[in-house]
Amino acid sequence: MNDITKYLAGRVTTGGMNRREFMGRAMAAGVTLAAASQLYATSASAQAPKKGGNLKLGLEGGAATDSIDPAKATSQVMFTAVRTWGDTLVETHPETRAPVPSLAESWSPSPDAKTWTFKIRKGVQFHDGKEMTTDDVVATLKRHSDSKTESGAAGVLKSIKSIENKSGDLVVTLDSGNADLPAIFTDYHLVIQPNGGVDAPNAGIGTGAYKVKSFEPGVRMTFEKNTSDWRSDRGYVETVEIITMNDATARIAALSSGQVQFINRVDPKTVPLLTRAPTVQLLTTSGGGHYVFIMHCDKAPFDNNDLRMALKLSIDREEMVKRILGGYGKVGNDFPINDTYALFPEGIEQRSYDPDKAKFHFKKSGHSGSVLLRTSEVAFPGAVDASVLFQQSAKKAGIDIEIKREPGDGYWSNVWNVQPFSASYWGSRATQDQFYSGAYLSSADWNDTRFKNEKFDKLLITARGELDEAKRREMYREMAVLVRDEGGTILPMFNDFVNAASKKLQGYVKDIGNDMSNGYVATRVWLDA
Amino acid sequence: MSNSTEAGGSPARSLRERFPLLSIIAQRMVLSLILLLAVSALIFGGVEALPGDFASTYLGQSATPEAVANITAELGLDRPLVTRYFDWLGGVLQGDFGTSWASRNSVSEQVGNRLGNSLFLAAFAAVIAVPLAICLGMLSVHFRDRIPDKIINVISLAAISLPEFFVGYLLILYFAVNFGIATFPATVYQGMGFLERLQTIALPTATLVLVVLAHMMRMTRAAILSVMSSAYMETAELKGLSGWRAIVKHAAPNALAPIINVVALNLAYLVVGVVVVEVVFVYPGMGQYMVDAVTVRDMPVVQACGLIFAAVYILLNMLADILAIIANPRLRHPR
Numbered sequence: 076m077n078d079i080t081k082y083l084a085g086r087v088t089t090g091g092m093n094r095r096e097f098m099g100r101a102m103a104a105g106v107t108l109a110a111a112s113q114l115y116a117t118s119a120s121a122q123a124p125k126k127g128g129n130l131k132l133g134l135e136g137g138a139a140t141d142s143i144d145p146a147k148a149t150s151q152v153m154f155t156a157v158r159t160w161g162d163t164l165v166e167t168h169p170e171t172r173a174p175v176p177s178l179a180e181s182w183s184p185s186p187d188a189k190t191w192t193f194k195i196r197k198g199v200q201f202h203d204g205k206e207m208t209t210d211d212v213v214a215t216l217k218r219h220s221d222s223k224t225e226s227g228a229a230g231v232l233k234s235i236k237s238i239e240n241k242s243g244d245l246v247v248t249l250d251s252g253n254a255d256l257p258a259i260f261t262d263y264h265l266v267i268q269p270n271g272g273v274d275a276p277n278a279g280i281g282t283g284a285y286k287v288k289s290f291e292p293g294v295r296m297t298f299e300k301n302t303s304d305w306r307s308d309r310g311y312v313e314t315v316e317i318i319t320m321n322d323a324t325a326r327i328a329a330l331s332s333g334q335v336q337f338i339n340r341v342d343p344k345t346v347p348l349l350t351r352a353p354t355v356q357l358l359t360t361s362g363g364g365h366y367v368f369i370m371h372c373d374k375a376p377f378d379n380n381d382l383r384m385a386l387k388l389s390i391d392r393e394e395m396v397k398r399i400l401g402g403y404g405k406v407g408n409d410f411p412i413n414d415t416y417a418l419f420p421e422g423i424e425q426r427s428y429d430p431d432k433a434k435f436h437f438k439k440s441g442h443s444g445s446v447l448l449r450t451s452e453v454a455f456p457g458a459v460d461a462s463v464l465f466q467q468s469a470k471k472a473g474i475d476i477e478i479k480r481e482p483g484d485g486y487w488s489n490v491w492n493v494q495p496f497s498a499s500y501w502g503s504r505a506t507q508d509q510f511y512s513g514a515y516l517s518s519a520d521w522n523d524t525r526f527k528n529e530k531f532d533k534l535l536i537t538a539r540g541e542l543d544e545a546k547r548r549e550m551y552r553e554m555a556v557l558v559r560d561e562g563g564t565i566l567p568m569f570n571d572f573v574n575a576a577s578k579k580l581q582g583y584v585k586d587i588g589n590d591m592s593n594g595y596v597a598t599r600v601w602l603d604a
Numbered sequence: 605m606s607n608s609t610e611a612g613g614s615p616a617r618s619l620r621e622r623f624p625l626l627s628i629i630a631q632r633m634v635l636s637l638i639l640l641l642a643v644s645a646l647i648f649g650g651v652e653a654l655p656g657d658f659a660s661t662y663l664g665q666s667a668t669p670e671a672v673a674n675i676t677a678e679l680g681l682d683r684p685l686v687t688r689y690f691d692w693l694g695g696v697l698q699g700d701f702g703t704s705w706a707s708r709n710s711v712s713e714q715v716g717n718r719l720g721n722s723l724f725l726a727a728f729a730a731v732i733a734v735p736l737a738i739c740l741g742m743l744s745v746h747f748r749d750r751i752p753d754k755i756i757n758v759i760s761l762a763a764i765s766l767p768e769f770f771v772g773y774l775l776i777l778y779f780a781v782n783f784g785i786a787t788f789p790a791t792v793y794q795g796m797g798f799l800e801r802l803q804t805i806a807l808p809t810a811t812l813v814l815v816v817l818a819h820m821m822r823m824t825r826a827a828i829l830s831v832m833s834s835a836y837m838e839t840a841e842l843k844g845l846s847g848w849r850a851i852v853k854h855a856a857p858n859a860l861a862p863i864i865n866v867v868a869l870n871l872a873y874l875v876v877g878v879v880v881v882e883v884v885f886v887y888p889g890m891g892q893y894m895v896d897a898v899t900v901r902d903m904p905v906v907q908a909c910g911l912i913f914a915a916v917y918i919l920l921n922m923l924a925d926i927l928a929i930i931a932n933p934r935l936r937h938p939r
Contacts, residue, residue, distance in 0.1 A: 133886075138896035138900070139897060140905075149662070225671050227663055229668045291794065293896055322883050325884060325885070332780045332788055488660065489655045489656070520667075
């Protein structure tokens with residue numbers, strides 16, 4: 076095979092070329108028709124999913140306290156597990172993040188986006204052989220949203236007024252219009268369970284590609300193929316095993332010795348060492364998760380916008396991405412949305428490190444003396460180092476940041492959202508609306524910057540009910556600028572999801588929705604023998 | 605005075621005199637129970653004093669005030685501290701450790717699994733480490749100040765000076781990653797065969813053996829050496845016993861008490877102090893289980909683990925004392 080045909084065959088394997096194109100170009104390169112035809116067949120079969128095998132995942136983020144009840148799934152391990160055995164009504168497109176049908180076949184809003192009708196897929200069976208019905212869907216949504224709920228999805232379902240089964244269709248009525256309801260239903264807590272999981276929340280019975288075989292919290296979870304799966308484009312491996320591995324070195328050792336085929340949370344510092352192993356591939360995906368330094372806009376001295384602006388200008392974002400993320404991330408622009416969100420407002424000027432301007436704003440704020448930044452190793456990976464970098468870049472602007480290192484245990488209850496200036500992180504949310512409603516609306520539960528802006532609140536509510544995308548995008552631009560210029564968030568970087576796998580693992584879909592192919596890793600990949 | 609005590613306390617005293625060992629054990633048992641009670645109160649107070657409550661820690665960033673309130677109400681965490689403690693204590697006295705707040709599974713069942721794992725690993729390590737340590741100790745006495753003694757000393761000191769996680773990583777690097785002859789991770793699970801289990805825990809066992817070996821070995825060596833200088837050892841030598849026989853038959857039995865003590869301490873460590881090794885080898889033992897529970901303030905689990913750890917310590921110490929008494933005729937038949 077000469078270089079040109081090798082290149083062409085490679086493109087077929089990666090899915091970049093169809094048969095017609097390949098044959099034409101291969102013959103132009105001097106290959107006979109028969110040879111080209113055969114070459115195409117072998118290259119294409121390398122790309123076709125292989126069935127069978129036992130997939131082992133070594134994942135960080137599991138504990139003995141994990142619960143199999145999707146309402147209480149919070150850890151990385153349970154998130155992946157839920158995606159493996161259950162299905163939500165709606166999924167998101169891996170590249171655009173637009174809502175795509177899953178257990179709901181289609182949906183339509185009323186003109187004010189207050190009433191939504193979902194057509195529920197027929198002929199789908201739960202793992203126990205029972206047919207999934209609209210009543211199961213109604214019961215599931217009710218369990219996560221009623222007044223007695225203990226669900227992690229309670230927050231995003233707050234605006235639901237009623238959930239009904241109207242002649243086989245799911246009809247959801249909201250307090251106020253929300254154009255994002257389908258996206259909300261992609262939340263991983265909301266997998267459909269028989270009778271909503273009211274009778275047996277911990278049964279682990281759903282409609283997903285794999286059935287739960289055994290579950291030892293914090294240790295190991297095993298799955299076997301659901302042979303009556305309603306979808307044929309997933310679930311290639313025969314069995315799946317998730318092993319909780321909270322030690323970063325243990326994960327890397329397990330992957331490089333071939334005992335597991337996939338690991339999550341690879342420390343960027345160890346990437347160069349890891350990729351030296353010939354059997355290992357690195358899988359990075361950009362996402363909406365980010366690391367922040369948060370200031371309370373209502374507490375002195377941070378109630379002064381000039382001081383906030385001075386601090387925003389005195390952080391060196393490029394250096395942070397390079398040193399803290401090892402280059403696996405992108406610079407932030409002081410608002411919590413990036414291009415992994417639908418309706419991302421493009422073209423807002425990137426804020427950069429400017430000691431002179433920072434000095435100007437600092438002087439204008441009238442503040443003297445140092446500012447106290449609280450940080451901890453648990454705030455985000457490398458948070459203490461990032462704080463020191465911040466301190467050094469701010470010093471060049473004449474701003475003295477004093478760093479106080481807090482203990483990791485209790486950081487989220489004593490420091491974050493309590494102290495006026497601290498390090499923290501945020502994961503991605505399904506939509507811009509969900510993010511802003513959870514952390515930037517005046518009345519939000521986790522408004523950790525105490526950002527209270529009437530104009531912003533009004534825009535957020537209006538945008539939520541707006542079905543015209545162009546208008547909505549414009550509103551999101553205004554909101555982003557408000558947060559960027561007046562908010563209490565210093566957002567130096569968006570972190571990539573850094574995972575690694577054996578080269579035998581193929582078909583991995585880089586899904587911008589969330590880490591580990593949005594949790595679907597086990598159902599999407601196959602193992603090449 | 606002496607008369608009245610003898611008369612008044614005669615039945616009890618005679619009992620104590622007739623069964624000195626049994627009465628000591630009974631006395632220790634009662635003391636242990638009181639100690640366990642104190643430990644449980646201490647843990648309860650300690651976890652309660654930690655910042656952050658269960659519901660909000662468990663739900664994390666997805667918690668809403670309503671969900672937190674619902675969980676708090678369901679678990680009855682809004683009741684006063686003392687009520688909750690005595691409720692829990694009442695359950696334990698009836699043999700019910702309650703259910704985990706987080707997973708809602710029975711604590712006894714889960715603890716049973718994890719404790720079984722911990723004991724399995726500890727037992728396996730002890731079976732190798734204890735005889736090895738004592739043999740090496742006797743060997744180094746036999747060859748004292750000569751090459752074998754020095755080699756044993758240097759190697760065991762090196763092993764004890766390295767942190768246990770580092771020893772673990774070294775073993776993983778060489779035996780699992782480079783040579784590929786050992787199993788890693790050492791995750792055992794229910795339904796695993798016995799032989800498979802043994803194979804799986806080879807590396808963590810080796811780590812633990814290396815970590816506890818030196819301590820026991822050096823104590824054996826020191827204890828026997830101190831006996832060696834006594835007059836009867838000289839006699840043994842003079843009557844023509846070989847050096848090795850003199851050590852095994854005459855010196856070792858008389859040095860038993862301190863050796864038993866150090867062995868007991870190390871056994872306790874093998875059960876309760878190996879969290880780091882568990883984490884490094886991904887081994888589902890008690891230590892990791894308790895740490896997970898403390899992280900989210902899952903009180904019933906923390907309590908159960910704490911009590912078991914305390915009980916293991918108390919039991920092993922008691923056992924060491926009793927064995928020391930049995931090993932020493934002077935203590936066995938007090939005048």
